[in-house]
Amino acid sequence: MDVFDSLWPPDLAEDWDTVGLAVGDPDAEVRSILLALDPTDAVIAEAVVLGADLLFTHHPLLLRGVTSVSAGSLKGGAVHTLITNGIAQFNAHTNADSALGGVSDVLIALTGITESQPLVPHPDGSGRGIGRVGDLGDVSTVRDIARTLAERLPPTTTGVRIGGDPAAEVTRVAVCGGAGDSLFDAVRASGADVYITADLRHHPATEALDTANRGQARPQLIDVSHWASESVWLAAARDALDTAFADRGLSVALQSSAVNTDPWVERY
Amino acid sequence: MDVFDSLWPPDLAEDWDTVGLAVGDPDAEVRSILLALDPTDAVIAEAVVLGADLLFTHHPLLLRGVTSVSAGSLKGGAVHTLITNGIAQFNAHTNADSALGGVSDVLIALTGITESQPLVPHPDGSGRGIGRVGDLGDVSTVRDIARTLAERLPPTTTGVRIGGDPAAEVTRVAVCGGAGDSLFDAVRASGADVYITADLRHHPATEALDTANRGQARPQLIDVSHWASESVWLAAARDALDTAFADRGLSVALQSSAVNTDPWVERY
Amino acid sequence: MDVFDSLWPPDLAEDWDTVGLAVGDPDAEVRSILLALDPTDAVIAEAVVLGADLLFTHHPLLLRGVTSVSAGSLKGGAVHTLITNGIAQFNAHTNADSALGGVSDVLIALTGITESQPLVPHPDGSGRGIGRVGDLGDVSTVRDIARTLAERLPPTTTGVRIGGDPAAEVTRVAVCGGAGDSLFDAVRASGADVYITADLRHHPATEALDTANRGQARPQLIDVSHWASESVWLAAARDALDTAFADRGLSVALQSSAVNTDPWVERY
Amino acid sequence: MDVFDSLWPPDLAEDWDTVGLAVGDPDAEVRSILLALDPTDAVIAEAVVLGADLLFTHHPLLLRGVTSVSAGSLKGGAVHTLITNGIAQFNAHTNADSALGGVSDVLIALTGITESQPLVPHPDGSGRGIGRVGDLGDVSTVRDIARTLAERLPPTTTGVRIGGDPAAEVTRVAVCGGAGDSLFDAVRASGADVYITADLRHHPATEALDTANRGQARPQLIDVSHWASESVWLAAARDALDTAFADRGLSVALQSSAVNTDPWVERY
Amino acid sequence: MDVFDSLWPPDLAEDWDTVGLAVGDPDAEVRSILLALDPTDAVIAEAVVLGADLLFTHHPLLLRGVTSVSAGSLKGGAVHTLITNGIAQFNAHTNADSALGGVSDVLIALTGITESQPLVPHPDGSGRGIGRVGDLGDVSTVRDIARTLAERLPPTTTGVRIGGDPAAEVTRVAVCGGAGDSLFDAVRASGADVYITADLRHHPATEALDTANRGQARPQLIDVSHWASESVWLAAARDALDTAFADRGLSVALQSSAVNTDPWVERY
Amino acid sequence: MDVFDSLWPPDLAEDWDTVGLAVGDPDAEVRSILLALDPTDAVIAEAVVLGADLLFTHHPLLLRGVTSVSAGSLKGGAVHTLITNGIAQFNAHTNADSALGGVSDVLIALTGITESQPLVPHPDGSGRGIGRVGDLGDVSTVRDIARTLAERLPPTTTGVRIGGDPAAEVTRVAVCGGAGDSLFDAVRASGADVYITADLRHHPATEALDTANRGQARPQLIDVSHWASESVWLAAARDALDTAFADRGLSVALQSSAVNTDPWVERY
DSSP states (O other): OHHHHHHSOGGGSOTTOOOEEEEEOTTSOOOEEEEESOOOHHHHHHHHHHTOSEEEESSOSOSSOBSOEETTSHHHHHHHHHHHTTOEEEEOOHHHHHSTTSHHHHHHHTTTOOOOBOSEEOTTOSSOEESEEEEEEEEEEHHHHHHHHHHHSOOOSSOOEEESOTTOEEEEEEEEEEEOTTOHHHHHHHTOSEEEEEOOOHHHHHHHHHHHHHTTSOOEEEEEOHHHHHHHHHHHHHHHHHHHHHHTTOOOEEEEOOOOOOSEEEEO | OHHHHHHSOGGGSOTTOOOEEEEEOTTSOOOEEEEESOOOHHHHHHHHHHTOSEEEESSOSOSSOBSOEETTSHHHHHHHHHHHTTOEEEEOOHHHHHSTTOHHHHHHHTTTOOOOBOSEEOTTOSSOEESEEEEEEEEEEHHHHHHHHHHHSOOOSSOOEEESOTTOEEEEEEEEEEEOGGGHHHHHHHTOSEEEEEOOOHHHHHHHHHHHHHTTSOOEEEEEOHHHHHHHHHHHHHHHHHHHHHHTTOOOEEEEOOOOOOSEEEEO | OHHHHHHSOGGGSOTTOOOEEEEEOTTSOOOEEEEESOOOHHHHHHHHHHTOSEEEESSOSOSSOBSOEETTSHHHHHHHHHHHTTOEEEEOOHHHHHSTTOHHHHHHHTTTOOOOBOSEEOTTOSSOEESEEEEEEEEEEHHHHHHHHHHHSOOOSSOOEEESOTTOEEEEEEEEEEEOGGGHHHHHHHTOSEEEEEOOOHHHHHHHHHHHHHTTSOOEEEEEOHHHHHHHHHHHHHHHHHHHHHHTTOOOEEEEOOOOOOSEEEEO | OHHHHHHSOGGGSOTTOOOEEEEEOTTSOOOEEEEESOOOHHHHHHHHHHTOSEEEESSOSOSSOBSOEETTSHHHHHHHHHHHTTOEEEEOOHHHHHSTTOHHHHHHHTTTOOOOBOSEEOTTOSSOEESEEEEEEEEEEHHHHHHHHHHHSOOOSSOOEEESOTTOEEEEEEEEEEEOTTOHHHHHHHTOSEEEEEOOOHHHHHHHHHHHHHTTSOOEEEEEOHHHHHHHHHHHHHHHHHHHHHHTTOOOEEEEOOOOOOSEEEEO | OHHHHHHSOGGGSOTTOOOEEEEEOTTSOOOEEEEESOOOHHHHHHHHHHTOSEEEESSOSOSSOBSOEETTSHHHHHHHHHHHTTOEEEEOOHHHHHSTTSHHHHHHHTTTOOOOBOSEEOTTOSSOEESEEEEEEEEEEHHHHHHHHHHHSOOOSSOOEEESOTTOEEEEEEEEEEEOTTOHHHHHHHTOSEEEEEOOOHHHHHHHHHHHHHTTSOOEEEEEOHHHHHHHHHHHHHHHHHHHHHHTTOOOEEEEOOOOOOSEEEEO | OHHHHHHSOGGGSOTTOOOEEEEEOTTSOOOEEEEESOOOHHHHHHHHHHTOSEEEESSOSOSSOBSOEETTSHHHHHHHHHHHTTOEEEEOOHHHHHSTTOHHHHHHHTTTOOOOBOSEEOTTOSSOEESEEEEEEEEEEHHHHHHHHHHHSOOOSSOOEEESOTTOEEEEEEEEEEEOGGGHHHHHHHTOSEEEEEOOOHHHHHHHHHHHHHTTSOOEEEEEOHHHHHHHHHHHHHHHHHHHHHHTTOOOEEEEOOOOOOSEEEEO
8 A cells, every 4th residue: 555655645636536445455465466447347357367466446446435335236246246356456546647657647658748747737836737738849740649649559449539630730739648628728728739638528529629720729639548548557557566566675466457448349 | 135125115214314235245145134233343243153144234334425445444344344254234224213113113112102103204194204102001200111111121331311300290202213302393293291212412402301391391301222222123123024034935044133232331 | 489499399408408599689580590510610600601590509509607708708709700690599409309309219210210218208298308218120239230320320430339249139229319328227227228329438338338247238338429419310300390480381491501510530 | 908907907806796808809909988887778879879899887798697698688689789789898897896096996085085995905915905994184974975975976866865863973984886785894893984885775774773873873874876886987997098098009089978877767 | 473473474474584573472461562664773762662562573683593692783782672671572574575465565555556466476376475566547657656656655865766767658567565676577577567666776777677678668667765665564564453453352552663764864 | 701702712612603692781790600501491590599690601502593582482581581680691612612721621630631732723723622632640441530530520310431441441531521422533543542522422432432443442432421521611610710800800709500401310
C-alpha cells in the first residue's frame, strides 16, 4: 500500500472519486500483482487463473456506495470472487491521472511531446493536475497525429477518429486520458490546436466543433478508445512499481492483463 | 429468500432502511441459519463456529453505502469473514417491525396485551405499521409493568428504567421495539398511559415528561435495553421460519445466537 | 405550430427537456421548412441559403437557460443568424421520442419489427413512451442485425459496433434512438436479446455486458451513430408533416438537410 | 466593451446578477449609444427611432436564464426587435452600484454629501461597495432632506415619501439606489439618522420603524421612486463614458433616454 | 379559538405561513378583542391601554421561527409586552385571504362586484382560494375605478396609483389584497382588464405592463396601500366575529384599532 | 450579560447551537441567579419559588426556532411562566463545553487528570475546543475509573455503565460531557484507552466496541448520566461567576438548582 500511495497519493484524487483498497486485507503480504484497466469479470477470472494476490486497476470497483454485496449483484459478485480466491483489489484513478508520469503524461508522450503542463493544475502548485498540454517539435496535422496514435495505441474496433478538419496544422496538443468532455474550457484556454481524449459523445463534440469554427479554428478533435487511452499507462505504472518495489527490497511479481476491456468487438 | 420475503415483505421497509441479502449467493442452498439481533463480530464468529450457512439478523450490516469492503474497515472485515466462511447474511428490519407478528407485536405481548393497532399505520390499510398500542385487561401501574418486563425480557446490565410517575395507573400501553424517540406525537395521539421503548436520551425523555405533565399526565416512560426489546422477537421469528420452511417441505436448521449484543456489561 | 403540437404534443416531453419555438414569431406565416437533427452552424447556414422560414430540429437550441445571446457566444451567435435572416427555430425532442411513429418506432422498424411497445411507457397509458421493444418474425443474430442496420442507416465514419457476442441469437429487440444509457434496467426487464442505441460509453457498456454475462446472457449491444439513429426519423417526420399540412389545406415546402452532423469524419 | 468594463468592472457584480453584453456582436463598431435605466419596450422603440447602435441600461435584459427567445415571449420579443434593428444591448448593474461614482454615490450627492463610505464594503478593500453613508455639513431634518430630494430628483407620480418622524434631526445619511430593503442591518450599524432608498414594502418598512423606535430612534425612512433614484446616475454615467471615449480618441455619440420607466402615471 | 378556526380554517393557510395563537393561553377566557392589521408596537400599546384580552391581527407576529424572545429583539419585545399585560395574540392570514368573505372578497366588493371567483382556486374545489376576479355591471375605466377606490379605502399618504393606461375600459376586475406580485400569470389567464393589488415594485410592474402592451392590452394596474387594502377586511371580520360569538351566546367586546400602520406619513 | 460572555464567549458556540438570552430584558438589573442544567418545568417552578431574577442553564430553551409561544405549547408555556414572573433565561451550551474550565474540563478532573487537550481543538488555536483527553498519573483500569466516577458524580438511577472490557488497563482518558457519540473518530485518533461520555445508544456503542476489538483494543466505553456529566460543571460555573461578579463589584446571589433533571427515577 505504501508503495502505491507514494506513487499515486490518494489526496490527489477528485472529491467524487473512490481510490485505494476496495477488497482485501491491508496487512496481508502481496507477492503477485495483476495490472488491468477495469475490474471486469474477465479480468478477475484472469487474476484467479494467474494466482495473483492483488488486482491493481485504474477504474474503481465500487465508485458509488453499495448497501449490499450479494453475489447476485454485479459488484457483489466481483467482491465474492475476489474474497473467495484471496485476491485483494486496489485502484489509483484520478490520483493517477493527476500524478507526474500519470495517464495523460503517458498519452501525450505518444505524440512525441516530452514536456507538458496540466490542463487543470492541482491547487498545490506542484505541477501535477488533470490533463496535459504541450508543443510538438515540428508542425504536424491532425491526420498525421491520428495515424501516429493508431500505430502506437493498442488496436481497437473503433480505432482513432477525427472530428473537425483532418488537414489542420497542429503545433500545440492537449490530451486527457479517459472521458475528457468536461475539460473543453481548459483546452480552449490552453491554445491547443487539437484535443485528444476518449468517449466524446454527439452533443459535446458537435458543440466543441462549432465553437472552434466560430473562433480561432481550434481545437480539432481526436477521439480514441477509452481503454486504449489509459491502458498505455499501465505499462508505465508497472515499470514504476517494479522500481519502487526493488528500491525497498521487496520481491513482487507484476503481470499485465491480457484482457481487452474495450466493449466493442466488431463493426460494420 | 422467498420464505423471508413472504414473512417480512421488503416493500414494508422504510425508505432510509436497508433490508435483504447483504452477503452471499441468492441461489445457494441454505441448510443452517443462525438468528441474531446484530451482525457484530462476536455473532459472526459464532456463525463460523456453528457452521451456519446464513446469518439472519434484525439490524442491517451495511445501512449506509460503502465504497470499500477492505478488511481493514469495520464493515469490510465482516464481509471478508462471512464470504471466506461461506456464510450469507440477510436481514429484516423496519419491514419486520411493521409486519404482523413483528417486533412491536411481540414486545407488547409481554405486557399481556394480545390485540393491538399500529402507532403509525402503513398507508396500505392492511393493519400493519410501526409501533403498537393496545389496552390491558385490568388497570395496572407503570411500576408493575416495568417489573413484569424485567422478568420477561432477557436480563441486561441497565435493566428496565421508569421515567415519570412509577405509581401512575395504566390501561393503555404503547410500545416501539428499538429506538422509538421519533414516535412521541403518535404515542400522545394514541392516548397511551405509558410508552415502552429503548435508547431514549436525555432531551427527548425530559421534554416528553414535561409535555405529559402539562397535559393529561400521560404517557409515562419505560426504557428497556434496545437489544432486549428486539431479541424477544427473534424467538417468534424463529418459530415463524420453522413453520414456513416445514410448509414448503424444506429442511433448514435454525439456531438462536447466544451472544448478548447489549453493549453494557457492568454498572456502578 | 398547431401542426407540430398535434403530431408531437409538448406535454410528452421530459421535465429536463426544452421543446417548441426557440426563435421567431409564433404568429408569422411559414412557407418553407428545413428539417435537420441539430441546429448547428452548418445547418443554420444551409437554412439561410435555402431561404427557409423555419428550421425544424430534433435537438433543442437552448437546452440550458442563457442570460445572454451575445453573438460572441455559441448559442447567441446562432440566435443572431436566425433572427437576422428571418428564420424561426422549432424543435420536438423527447416528445418526438415518445410519440407513436417517433424516433424509436422508426429505428426499430429498420430491423423489420412493425409491432412494438415502449421500454418506459408514458404514465397516461396511451401506449406512447421512451424506447421500443418488439419481436422479430424469425430468429436472427446480433451480427446479422448489425449488418442490416449498417445497410439501412445513412453511412457514418464509426459505422455500427457490436458489444458482447456477435453470434448470439436474437428474437427480441430493444431500441432507443440517441443516447440510451439510462434505460438498461428497462431493457433487461423487457427480455430483449439485443439493445440498439447510440453514444454508449466505456463504463455503462462494460458494466452492461458483465451484467448480461452473469445472468441470462442478454442483452448484447449494438451502438450506432447518434446522428444516424435519429436522422432516419426525419424522413418519417417530413412525411407526417406533409400529410398534416395537406389535411389543413396549407402549402408549406419541406426540405431535408443535406448536412451530416455526426462529428467524426475520418478514422484510422 | 473595454471602456464599459474599465468604468464598471464586471467582477464587482453580485453572484446572482447578470451584467455585460446580452445582445449584439462584441466585435461590432459602436457609434451611437442610448442610455436608459430599463430595456423596456418603449426604450427599445426609442433606440430604434434614434438609430442607436447600442442600448446601455442599468437593469439586465435577461436576469434569469431563458430556454427560448421566441418573439411571443416578453424577453424574446425584445431580443428580436434589437437584433432585427442591429442594436446591441449592454448593462452595468450591481457593478455600477458598487463602483466609485456609482449609483449610490450620485444619490447621496443630491443631499450635499461629497464624502461617503460604502454600507457594505467590497471585500477587496478598495473603498467600493454597496450603498453609501456620510455626514451632512449641518444638522438638517428628515422633512428638509425629503424636500431637497423632491426638487433634485426627476418628478414622479409617487414623489418622495417619509416613514417615521419627519421632524427628526439628521446628521448622518445612508442611501442605496434601487431596492435597498436587504441592507437594514448595515444601515443601523452605520449610525445613519435617515435611510434613503426605493421600493420599500409594508413589512420591511414597518419592522424597520419599530426597530428604530425601540432603540436609538434611527434611522427614519425616505422612499423614492426606483426609477428616479437610479436615473440620476445615468447623467453621471454619460459624462464618464464621454470622457473615456474621448481619452481613447473614439467618436461615439451618447444620448439619454427620454422615457420615464416609472410604472405609475396617475394617483388619487 | 373555535370561533376563529370555524371562520378561517387554519388548513387553508399556505405552507410558508404562520397562523393561529402566537402568544397567550388557549384555555383562557376572552372578553375583549382588539382587531388590527399588524402587531406593531403602537398597536400593542393600544391593546394595553384598551385593556384587551386578545389582539387579533391579519399579519403574523412570528412569521419566521425565533430562537430567542429576549426583550431586546423586535419580536421578543412584543412577546414580553403582551405576556406582561395578559394579552393573547392570534392571527388569520392566508387562511383569511382564501376564505369566503375574506380579504380579497371585501376588496373587490369596493368596486361594486358582488359575484367573483378565486384567481387561484383552493384544490378542495370549495370555491375558496387566493385573490378574486369578477365582472362589473357596466363598463368603467381604470381611472374611474381608481377614483372609487380612493374614496372607499381609508386615506393614505400614497393614495391609489395607476400603472398603464388610465383611460382603458374595464369590464373584468382582478384583485389581491396585500402584496400580489406572484399572481400575474393567474391574472392574465383570468382575462381581467385591471389588477388591483398592493406593494408592487418597479420590476414586476414594468414587466407586467410591457407584457400587457404586447398582447391584449390587459391588465392595467392599480396599486393601493397594503394597509388600506387589507384593513377594509377588518370591519367585515369584526362583523363576522360578532355574529359568531352571538350565535354561541358568548359576550365578547370587539374593538377596531385606531392605528394606521401604513409606514408613510408625508410625501413631497 | 457581559460577565457571561466574557466567561463563555458566544462565538465559541457551534453553528447549530443556540446560546445567550432567550427570555428577559438585556438591560434589567439582576440580583439573584438560579443555576441549573435544563430549563424544565420543575426548574422554572423552583426559580419562581426562590424569586430568582434569572435562570442560567446549560441547555437552550429554544434550540429550534418557534413560530408561536402559545402557553399551550411546551416551550411557549415556559416562556409565559418566565415572563409572568419576571425571570430572565440565559444559557451557555457548546461555548461552555469548549471554554477552558468548561464542561469536559470539569468532567475529566473527576478522574484526577488536571492537564488535558481538546479532542477537537477550536480553529482559533487557543487551546479551547470540544471534549478533552489527558493522561493519568498511574495506570488504572476501566472498572476503577467507573467506580471513581460513580463516587464523585451525583447519584442517578442508571449509574455508571461499562462497555467493553472492565479490566482493561487505562493510562489515557478521553471525555465529552453530554452526548458524545459524534466524536469517536477523534477519540480513536487521540489514543485514549477509555472514553467517558453520556447517552450512548446501541448502534454507536456496539460499532465502537467492534472497531476497538479489531484494532488496538481501545477505547473501552464508560457511559454516565447526561445530567450527571454536565451538572458537575455547574458548581464550577457558579464559582467562576461568583469571582467575576465580585471582581466587578457586583452583588449577585447565586443558587444551585436542587432539581435532578435526569429522566429516570426507578429501575428493575
